[in-house]
Amino acid sequence: MPVEEARRQRQDKIVKARRTRWLRAFIAVIVIGCLGAAAYIIYNSKLFSVRRIEVTGNQELTKTRVIELSGIGLGDNIFQVDLDAAKRRLTKNPWLDGATLSRQIPAIIRIRVRERAAVVALYRPEATYVLDKTGFVLEKEKPLAETGLPTIRDAEVKNVKVGTRLREPVLLDALKALLSLSENIRASVDTISAPEADKLVFFTNEGLEIDYGGAQDMEAKNEVINRVLKEESGKVVTIDVRVVTNPTSKPKVQKLGGAPAD
Numbered sequence: 592m593p594v595e596e597a598r599r600q601r602q603d604k605i606v607k608a609r610r611t612r613w614l615r616a617f618i619a620v621i622v623i624g625c626l627g628a629a630a631y632i633i634y635n636s637k638l639f640s641v642r643r644i645e646v647t648g649n650q651e652l653t654k655t656r657v658i659e660l661s662g663i664g665l666g667d668n669i670f671q672v673d674l675d676a677a678k679r680r681l682t683k684n685p686w687l688d689g690a691t692l693s694r695q696i697p698a699i700i701r702i703r704v705r706e707r708a709a710v711v712a713l714y715r716p717e718a719t720y721v722l723d724k725t726g727f728v729l730e731k732e733k734p735l736a737e738t739g740l741p742t743i744r745d746a747e748v749k750n751v752k753v754g755t756r757l758r759e760p761v762l763l764d765a766l767k768a769l770l771s772l773s774e775n776i777r778a779s780v781d782t783i784s785a786p787e788a789d790k791l792v793f794f795t796n797e798g799l800e801i802d803y804g805g806a807q808d809m810e811a812k813n814e815v816i817n818r819v820l821k822e823e824s825g826k827v828v829t830i831d832v833r834v835v836t837n838p839t840s841k842p843k844v845q846k847l848g849g850a851p852a853d
Contacts, residue, residue: 641667642698649704651686657704660684661692669694677702685729685754711766711783712738715751724770726757741769741777746785761788764806769793771809773817804833811835 644663646654661677674692681690681704689705707723714734721730721738731753732738748759757763765785769777772793779795789805801816812832819830819840829841 639669639697641665641669641672641700643700645699645701647701647703649706651706651709652684652704657681657702660687661690661702663700663702669696669698669700672700685727709738709740711769712736712740712742713746713748713751713757713762714742714744715748718751720751720753722757722766724766726762726766728753728755728757741780741783743783743785761785764788765791768803768806768809771806771813773813776816776820798828800829802829802831802833808835812838 641663642665644658644661644665646657649657652660660681660683662680663672663677672694674694677692678690681687681702686706687704688707691703693701695701707727707729709721709729710724711722712732713720713722716734718734719732719736719738719742720728721732721740722728728751743762743765746759746761746765748757748762751757762785765783768791769780769783772780776795779797779799780793781796782794784790784792784794791803791805793801793803795801803812812835815832815835815838816830819827819838823840823842826842827840828843829839831839831841
């Protein structure tokens with residue numbers, strides 16, 4: 592092959608390679624530009640503005656309060672909403688034990704919360720505190736606030752703060768014993784005296800006193816309580832199951848004529 596011909600072919604290859612590189616670079620620029628334009632449209636278009644926020648699982652907190660806690664607002668870009676950050680904000684509230692958030696493109700945010708349930712109130716001279724079944728402090732009320740919950744009294748509990756879990760044995764035993772009661776008896780309990788873990792006493796709104804003792808042998812104790820109430824319903828004022836093998840009960844004092852004494 593003549594030298595001149597070989598030189599020309601090499602030159603053609605170099606030119607072709609340069610053209611290919613420039614074409615690829617041009618295509619890359621076009622693609623990046625399109626992606627950038629698409630991203631701009633997605634993040635700025637009203638089409639992807641949040642138009643509805645759905646809340647489920649809430650009972651204690653209102654829908655408005657849950658949305659407020661999440662920090663998500665109508666009109667926010669749905670792709671710019673930080674769901675993880677919203678979850679962290681929600682679960683800082685003591686009533687919320689967990690939250691799940693999701694997007695439905697183009698304009699819906701769904702929030703499902705898991706609330707803690709109030710079980711008892713704890714009376715302290717400075718305030719009344721609302722607790723869940725684990726001793727987690729949900730709320731602080733005035734000292735004599737009416738919560739509609741059984742109230743634990745006489746318990747030596749220190750450093751009570753909303754958003755913390757109390758771990759004093761006497762308090763946990765009082766909760767354990769209360770929750771072990773049958774549903775109908777538990778619903779009637781008004782006050783729980785808990786000066787010590789083995790000196791628990793339940794007082795019902797019907798005037799019945801149940802000397803429970805400690806949170807041991809609860810199944811056997813509850814069987815005795817249920818049996819006495821079934822057999823002597825309305826006839827006793829005290830049931831003592833502190834020694835479950837030797838339970839006792841105190842009948843109501845009868846007035847002359849058979850009417851119960853006041």
